[in-house]
Amino acid sequence: MEQINYTDQGRFCSGHVACGGCAEAVALRVILNIVGPNAVAVVAPSCTAVICGAWPGSSVKIPVFHTTLESCAASASGVKRALVKQGKDDTLVLGLAGDGGTYDIGLQALSSAAERNEDILYICFDNEGYMNTGGQKSSSTPLNAATGSTPTGKATRKKNIIDILAAHRIPYIATASPSDINDMAAKLKKAISLRGTKFLSILIPCLPGWGIADDSAVKVARLAVDSGAFPLFEIEDGVRVSMKPRDNPLPVAPYLKLQKRYLHLTDADLEEIQANVDSDWQRIQQRADQS
Amino acid sequence: MNTAFRNQNFQLLSGNHAVAIGAKLANPDVSPVYPITPQTPILEKMIELQSQGELETEIITPESEHSALAASISASLTGARVFTATSSQGLLLMHELLHYAVGARSSIVMFNVNRTVASPWGFWPDQLDSLAQRDTGWIQLYSETPQESLDTVIQAFAIAESARLPVMINHDAFYVSHAVEPVEVPDQSVVDDFLSPFQPPIKLDPEIGRSFGAPIAQQTWNESRRDLAEVMSGIGELVTSTGRQWDEMTGRRNHGMLESYRLEDAEVVIATMGSMCGTVRDAVDSLRNQGVAAGLLKVRLFRPLPAAALREILAEMQCVIVLDRNYSAGTGGILHQELKGVLYGLDSTPKIHGLLAGVGGTSVSSEKIQQLVTSYKDAAFSLEPVWVE
Ligand SMILES: Cc1ncc(C[n+]2csc(CCOP(=O)(O)OP(=O)(O)O)c2C)c(N)n1
Numbered sequence: 001m002e003q004i005n006y007t008d009q010g011r012f013c014s015g016h017v018a019c020g021g022c023a024e025a026v027a028l029r030v031i032l033n034i035v036g037p038n039a040v041a042v043v044a045p046s047c048t049a050v051i052c053g054a055w056p057g058s059s060v061k062i063p064v065f066h067t068t069l070e071s072c073a074a075s076a077s078g079v080k081r082a083l084v085k086q087g088k089d090d091t092l093v094l095g096l097a098g099d100g101g102t103y104d105i106g107l108q109a110l111s112s113a114a115e116r117n118e119d120i121l122y123i124c125f126d127n128e129g130y131m132n133t134g135g136q137k138s139s140s141t142p143l144n145a146a147t148g149s150t151p152t153g154k155a156t157r158k159k160n161i162i163d164i165l166a167a168h169r170i171p172y173i174a175t176a177s178p179s180d181i182n183d184m185a186a187k188l189k190k191a192i193s194l195r196g197t198k199f200l201s202i203l204i205p206c207l208p209g210w211g212i213a214d215d216s217a218v219k220v221a222r223l224a225v226d227s228g229a230f231p232l233f234e235i236e237d238g239v240r241v242s243m244k245p246r247d248n249p250l251p252v253a254p255y256l257k258l259q260k261r262y263l264h265l266t267d268a269d270l271e272e273i274q275a276n277v278d279s280d281w282q283r284i285q286q287r288a289d290q291s
Numbered sequence: 292m293n294t295a296f297r298n299q300n301f302q303l304l305s306g307n308h309a310v311a312i313g314a315k316l317a318n319p320d321v322s323p324v325y326p327i328t329p330q331t332p333i334l335e336k337m338i339e340l341q342s343q344g345e346l347e348t349e350i351i352t353p354e355s356e357h358s359a360l361a362a363s364i365s366a367s368l369t370g371a372r373v374f375t376a377t378s379s380q381g382l383l384l385m386h387e388l389l390h391y392a393v394g395a396r397s398s399i400v401m402f403n404v405n406r407t408v409a410s411p412w413g414f415w416p417d418q419l420d421s422l423a424q425r426d427t428g429w430i431q432l433y434s435e436t437p438q439e440s441l442d443t444v445i446q447a448f449a450i451a452e453s454a455r456l457p458v459m460i461n462h463d464a465f466y467v468s469h470a471v472e473p474v475e476v477p478d479q480s481v482v483d484d485f486l487s488p489f490q491p492p493i494k495l496d497p498e499i500g501r502s503f504g505a506p507i508a509q510q511t512w513n514e515s516r517r518d519l520a521e522v523m524s525g526i527g528e529l530v531t532s533t534g535r536q537w538d539e540m541t542g543r544r545n546h547g548m549l550e551s552y553r554l555e556d557a558e559v560v561i562a563t564m565g566s567m568c569g570t571v572r573d574a575v576d577s578l579r580n581q582g583v584a585a586g587l588l589k590v591r592l593f594r595p596l597p598a599a600a601l602r603e604i605l606a607e608m609q610c611v612i613v614l615d616r617n618y619s620a621g622t623g624g625i626l627h628q629e630l631k632g633v634l635y636g637l638d639s640t641p642k643i644h645g646l647l648a649g650v651g652g653t654s655v656s657s658e659k660i661q662q663l664v665t666s667y668k669d670a671a672f673s674l675e676p677v678w679v680e
C-alpha cells in the first residue's frame with residue numbers, strides 16, 4: 001500500500017461503497033475538496049453513481065443529480081443554464097461519467113455541449129470498460145485487453161477521446177491519475193478558473209475489471225503514467241499542449257503484467273502495444289514542443 | 292416424468308443463460324447487443340459461446356441500444372436472422388426504432404428483461420418497460436420460467452420470420468433472469484427441423500434492386516397500416532400453431548396465447564403475466580384446499596392482445612382479479628385496462644378488480660395473493676387503481 005501525503009477537507013464521506021482499494025475514491029476525494037460546497041454534480045450510471053450513494057444516504061457533500069447514461073453533458077448544461085438564469089453564476093456544475101458514458105453512449109451529448117462551450121467541468125473516470133454492468137468493453141478499452149465482451153482481447157485500439165475533444169477547441173482538457181494527486185488538484189483548480197467546457201480524464205485502474213490486486217490500484221496507475229501508457233498532459237483551446245518531459249520512460253510491460261486482462265499477451269502483442277505507446281507519446285510531445 | 296422430459300438433456304440454467312442457449316440453437320446471423328443489468332448474462336453467454344466456436348454469429352457491440360436496434364433492423368432487411376437483447380432504459384432508448392422496426396417489417400427477435408425504469412433508479416422486476424411499448428406493433432410474449440424463455444425464443448424466430456414482424460419476449464428481472472432451474476435443452480436437430488430458413492420475399496440486395504423506407508404519400512402510408520392490421524389479425528393463430536408444433540416436436544405444453552390453470556368451475560380468476568404466474572399457481576392450489584374455487588389465467592401473448600380468446604374465457608367468470616406488476620400513472624395497471632376493454636359489450640360481464648401488486652419489484656407472496664383473493668372476491672368494483680402492498 002502506498003502512503004499518500006494529502007490534507008483532506010472531509011467533503012467525501014466514509015461509508016461509500018467503492019470496492020475496497022478502488023482509486024476512484026481517492027480521485028473523488030480530491031475533486032470534492034477542490035470544488036468546495038458551491039457545486040452541483042450530474043452523474044451518469046457508473047461506478048461513480050454507485051459510489052455517490054443510494055438513497056437515503058450520500059457519500060458526497062454536494063447535491064447530485066443521477067441522470068441517464070447517454071445524457072450527462074446535456075443534463076449538466078441544463079443545470080448550469082438554469083442556475084445562471086437564476087443569478088447563481090458562481091455555482092460550479094460538474095458532469096461525472098465513466099468511459100462508457102463518455103466515449104460511447106454519451107459522446108453525442110458531450111460533443112454538442114462542447115461545441116456550445118457550455119460552462120461545465122466534465123470529468124470522465126476512465127476504468128477502460130463498463131464496470132457497473134460487470135466488465136464489458138467500451139471504446140476506451142485498450143487493444144488486446146480481455147473483457148466480458150472481448151474474452152480473447154479487444155481487436156481495436158482505445159478511442160482517442162482527447163483529440164476528439166481538442167477538435168472542439170474547448171478551453172481546457174487534461175488527463176490525471178490517482179498516483180499524482182497534487183497534479184490532479186492543480187488541474188482541477190485551473191479548470192475551475194476557466195469559463196466554458198472543461199474536460200478531465202482520470203485513469204481509474206479497476207480491481208475486478210483489470211484483474212489487479214486489491215492494494216495495487218495506485219501503483220498500477222503510477223506505472224501507467226510512468227510508462228507513457230496514460231500520459232499526463234493538458235491542452236488549452238484545443239491547440240496548446242503541455243506535458244512534463246519524460247526523462248526515463250519505463251517500458252509498458254511491467255504495467256501490463258500486473259493485470260489479468262493482459263494475461264494472454266504474446267511477445268508480439270507486447271511489442272505492438274509498446275510501439276503504440278511510444279508513437280502516441282511522441283505525437284503528444286511534438287505538439288507540446290510546438291506549443 | 293412424462294413425455295415432456297423425453298430428451299433428458301437437462302442443464303441447470305438461469306433464465307438468461309436459457310435465453311442465450313435458445314438464441315444459439317436458432318443460429319442468428321447477426322446479434323447487435325448493448326449491456327445492461329440484468330440482461331448482461333445473455334450477452335456474455337453468447338459471446339462466450341461465440342469465442343468457443345459454438346455460435347457463429349456477427350456480434351455487433353455498438354455505443355448504445357439505439358444503434359443496437361438500428362443495426363438489427365437493417366441487418367434483418369437484408370434477409371439475415373437477427374437476435375438482440377435488452378432491458379429497461381435500453382428498451383426505452385430504442386423507442387423510436389421500435390416503431391421503425393415494425394413499419395419496416397423487420398423480423399428481429401428481441402429478448403427484454405423486465406426491469407424498473409428510472410427515475411428513481413432501480414434494478415427490480417417491473418413490466419412497465421415493455422408494456423409502455425405496446426403501441427409500437429411488436430409482438431409481445433411474456434415468459435414465466437427459464438424453460439419457457441428458451442422454448443419461446445426458438446418459437447419467436449418462426450413467428451417473426453413468417454409474419455415479417457419483430458417479436459419481443461419478456462421475462463422478469465432476477466425472479467426469472469437470474470433464477471437457476473433444470474432446463475431441458477432441445478437437440479440442435481429438433482430446432483433445425485422446426486425453423487425454416489428465413490427467406491423474405493424482398494430484401495436489401497443489389498440483385499433485387501429495391502429500396503426500403505422512402506417517403507410516401509398519405510394514401511400509401513395509410514395502406515401500410517392496413518397491411519399491418521391484416522397481418523396482426525393472424526398473429527394469434529400463428530402463435531398458437533407455432534406453439535402447438537413446438538409442443539408436438541418436444542413433448543412440451545402450454546405454448547399458446549393464454550394458459551388456464553384450474554379455471555374449470557372457478558368462482559374467481561386471477562389474471563397476470565410473467566413470473567407472478569408461478570406464485571399464483573401456488574396460491575390457487577392453497578385456495579382450492581381451503582374451499583375457494585380459484586384459477587389462474589396466464590396471458591402469454593400480450594400483443595396483439597388475444598381479445599376474442601380472452602373474452603370467451605372471461606365471459607364465463609364471476610370475478611376477475613388482475614395483478615399488475617406495472618403502474619401506468621394516470622390510469623393504473625395496464626393489463627387491467629386491457630382486460631376491461633376486452634369485456635365491453637358482453638351481456639353480462641364479470642366484476643374486474645385491478646390490483647397494483649409488486650410494482651417496483653416488491654415481493655408478492657402466495658399468502659399475500661390468497662389474502663387478496665379473500666378480500667376482493669366479494670368486494671365492490673373500484674374505478675381507481677388499488678395499491679395492495
Ligand atoms: C440506456 C442505458 N443502457 C445501459 C445501461 C446500463 N449501464 C449502466 S452503467 C453502464 C456501464 C457504464 O460504463 P462506464 O460509463 O464506463 O462506467 P463504469 O461502470 O465503468 O464506472 C451501463 C451499460 C443504462 N443505465 N442505460
Ligand code: SF4
Nearest residue numbers: 019022047131206207
Ligand atoms: S468496479 Fe472497479 S472502478 Fe468500480 S468501484 Fe470497483 S474497483 Fe472501482
Ligand SMILES: [Mg+2]
Nearest residue numbers: 098099127129
Ligand atoms: Mg468504465
